[in-house]
Amino acid sequence: MNLDQIRSSFPILQRRNYLNSCSLGALSNRAEDRLRDFTAKWHDLGASAWYEHWWGALGDLRGRIEAMFGAPGGTIALMPSTSACLAAVSSSLDWSKRNRIVTTELDFPTLLYQWKVRPDAEMVVLESHDGVHIDPQQFADAVDDRTLAIATSHVFFTTGAIQDLGAIGDIARRAGAYSLIDGYQGAGQVPVDLPATAVDFYTSGPLKWLCGGPGLAYLYVRSNRISALHPTITSWFATKDQFQFNSGEFRYHEDARRFELGTPALATVHTSLGGQEIVDEVGMVEIRAQNVALTERLVERCRAAGFSLRVSDEPGTRSAIVLVRHDEPGAAVARLAERGIIVDNRPGVVRASPHFYNTLDEVDEFVEVLGATS
Template identity: 30%
Template sequence: MDWTEVARAEFPVTGRWAYLDHAAIAPLPRRSGDAMRSWVAEQEANGCVNWLGWREELERIRRRAAALINAEPGEVAFVTSTTMGIGLVAEGFPWVPGDNVVSASEEYPSNLFPWKNLESRGVETRLVRSREGRIRPEDLVEAMDDRTRVLAISHVEFASGFRNDLDTLAELCHARGVALFVDAIQGLGPLTIDVRRTPIDFLAADGHKWLLGPEGAGLMFVREDWIDRLRPILVGSNSVTSSYNDPEPAFDLKPDAGRWEGGCYNFAGLLGLGKSLELFLELGPDRVSGRILDRAEGVRERARSAGWEVVGSDRPGDRSGIVVLDREGSDNNAVVRSLKGRGVSVSCRRGKLRVSPHLYNGDDDLDRLAEGLRTRP
């Protein structure tokens, strides 16, 4: 694969930036921006005359999203955010007062607050702390009891970059009758997910990070055998098999995950995401994953040579596309500003530097980062 050619053809951002902040918000590939601009021009010129064509394109995008995680298209719903997907599962789950959900204490707030919001319904949220940079499966199991109904976990933790072992967690959960919910926004892209091989029950991910899509367009996966058990929330005209145009529309819920798409679609965002998914599938998700992990390893090597500590577990199976760095006495918010002045984009999260490269970042991008890391702001 000629990654330099991919970068030149698809990523205008490379003209100015060594962009290493995909765990925050990704720049769009050229084809995604083109799709969104085309939709805006179409609506300016024609209003909703060609709406049916947009709707048909959404089904092609659904098939791409399903292919990315090896799901059935009917198990995939479009959502406007990871938060929305989490909320639909949390609020729709068949809880009984006294039930509990287990999660990790360092989860992003969007994968904590929807579960904590269930306290008024008698559902307890139990949080497990990491040890030595790792969330240990045995600690999660220890927090479970016979009233644990859900384990809610990120594939990759946003601040540490720690990769949870979904295969192990799925096995542990299902042996105990616990459903597994995965916040996949920081894992899907740098890592691959196969929901047929790894029996995740629910998954949600917006597209604006590693999937290289725009904000406000993402996916939710609900395993087929959960579709009728998970109560639909925010139902509307798109949730049912009948048409809004019928004299008396029947309240017959769709037999698939489409029942969670109650209202209007973010057509521009979904069309952009669809093109980003198209790029992933053209390049091959396994190949993209390998490239991102290689780039992350290059960041680790250069950071160490520049005198920085790579924070977190160094076990290969715990690594992801996120690299967390620190240096004694460093003001890492100031480092972010200094690097930005050099045309290098990274983030600071919870006091530490967070670097998140993608497939199109060449060695010159990583060298620009290393040069900036050697200079104290």
């Protein structure tokens, strides 16, 4: 797919300068067609559609996510949200011998809340020295024989900085701890090869960079870890032979589905498949290359216009989440929206996040209008 073909698949791009994919990826015609097909089958077949079509769609989606991660079959569970992934993982760990979680101040709050609510958990929250990164050495210095897991992000939503999953996985493994990575801002904008790292758990979902909408999350569990993990929040989807309806016996699924928490949001399974098809066709290497070009242009133009940025100084660890310091970010975002430019704000920053379907002209327009209206 060339850029024109890609852009014609996302109707919002004909109406708006859409630069907010780290909040919500754009909806494609393909995702919408899939949704239409889902509702048509629902009208036509009712519950029979489950057996003839929808059950297969769950398997297709798990398979596509495994392929995107370079991971073997049976390593993905379909979950309701990142928070649910974290809760299920937390419930599967043995807290009796180790109870310390090493996390960071740059991670998304839900990743920290998971341990804050556990009276038996002890948290070590690493502070960033530069407000942008956590040095892998900080993880290495923080882990010890009480550490149950390192829990941190692939890409920080606060700064867009990409973390070194290889280093983090190795540090956790050497300490005898698990590595649990929140990849919501990673998968779909940065290539991910999980078996090439020692990462044990990786969570992601279709909402943002995978252009599949809200209602679903993906939990990767390293294959050689699965059999020893026994989540204690569970469902009939987590059982072997779920259609035996044997309420007298609970047997965990042999693969990562043992983490699943009931019927997945089927409408989102369909929109996710539509978005994922495009991501897979374009390919993660190509997507990352386009996002690097857009990000570098954005950074260069913002700096030339005199804006101060909260991003990594090294292009290699920069992602397409670009935070522009601003005194009145909410008002700036509203003014940009009046001009058809959709970005977001967080405390003290305007946040732009272009994706592979954007153009350099769109990035330039954002900087020009931000400059002219600030």
